[in-house]
Amino acid sequence: MSELTYSQLYNFQPAKFADTAGAWKQWADSALEHAGFLNDKVGQHITVGHWGGLSSELARGRVTDAHVNISKSAGQLQNVETMLTQAGKDFEAAQRDLLNAVGDATKQGYSVVESGSDAEVKAPATPPKGKSPQDVVDEGQRLQTRINAALYRARRIDDGLTGALNGLDPKTGASGPNGSHGPAGWNGSYGSSGAPPLTRPSGEVADWIKQAIDIMRAHGINVTYADAPIIATIIQYESGGNPNAINLWDSNAAAGHPSKGLMQTIDPTFNSYALSGHTNVYNPVDNIIAGTRYALSRYGSLGNVPGIQGIANHTGYVGY
Structure with a gap:
């Protein structure tokens, strides 16, 4: 599974992630605009009335090929934007759970210490008033589970996003793994429910x-x-x-x-x-x-x- 770290999730910046997705959208929109330009501004001049013969047929073929390739590239770019947008929302949800768990730990006197790519919840030296040592241990375990779970979900997202991006094939212009659409090759179906x-x-x-x-x-x-x-x-x-x-x-x-x-x-x-x-x-x-x-x-x-x-x-x- 991904080695996305506790620090990376803790410091994740949803706004910047969204900005990145928006940049991909702008790129896709620009590509589509250029594809339309080929048809509207170039293709209309390569007609029998303007230019006949074999060379005109070849030129029309090149315009058609370019239009198809640019349109496919735009589809790729749109798919990346979709993936990044969804991943950003999912990362943000995992980060929110992590920050809530860390905040609750701090309020109760626990400390959260980064340990490699993970984090460890450490109990207060003296049990809070009204809490037995076992209560402190149990609560620490609950807090640790919340932190570990948030990291687990974030790493699952990171793995999925990596696989989805790797699955895009710029050579063929497919819109996703196996020619499907959306995050990780999601085919657009939510299933029967x-x-x-x-x-x-x-x-x-x-x-x-x-x-x-x-x-x-x-x-x-x-x-x-x-x-x-x-x-x-x-x-x-x-x-x-x-x-x-x-x-x-x-x-x-x-x-x-x-x-x-x-x-x-x-x-x-x-x-x-x-x-x-x-x-x-x-x-x-x-x-x-x-x-x-x-x-x-x-x-x-x-x-x-x-x-x-x-x-x-x-x-x-x-x-x-």
Whole structure:
């Protein structure tokens, strides 16, 4: 995975990233303008009435070839602008989660120290009033998870953007990997459940998890309230707690079914594991139900989810 560092994400400047995307758009617009100039200002003079014979046919062919190539180049430039715009928004969301976690740590007396490409949360020397040493450890672990999760999502974006840009082929003028469009070869389809809502629902992840567990237990599914911290950890890494999250950067997106919601399920998986009456992939409770049932079916228990095992073994979270 990308080695994007804690410092790089912490100091990320969304405005400058947007300016870069805007520059690519201006370049694309200029290319399209030049393509039109060829037709309007040059092509109209290479007509039988103005100029006949073999040489005129060759000249017309050159104008046509140039128009096609410039138009393809403009398409490439537009695609880069689309990728950078989306990546900028996604990086900004990951940075916001990181800064919020660091801010909360500071308020509670913890320090956050850069360690290589990562960051380490260090507990205060003396537990705050009313907090036991174990409380301090537990809160430090929660803060560390939030920081690690933000970095994980940012690195996933960085990898996706790198792959998407590398997938552009200037020799052919294809508009994206495999001739597709949008970030990471995203083919423009949000899948059967469509695009995410424009606004983020209110509520707290802990409440959504409890509701989902209540519903699953009522259906006889082997999940308990002791599983809530594991579910919360998966959610933190996969979506940062945003029920409208959508991943346009991986192979699932390129295949036309991007991962969605709190637990980042693709439509086919969500539809297979959703319960009756809980079939909205962007509904946080419905998404938790489907994601949890999928994890239980595939791994036997939530504790066996590879990402959770990776955290326990200090090898890092991986997607499930």
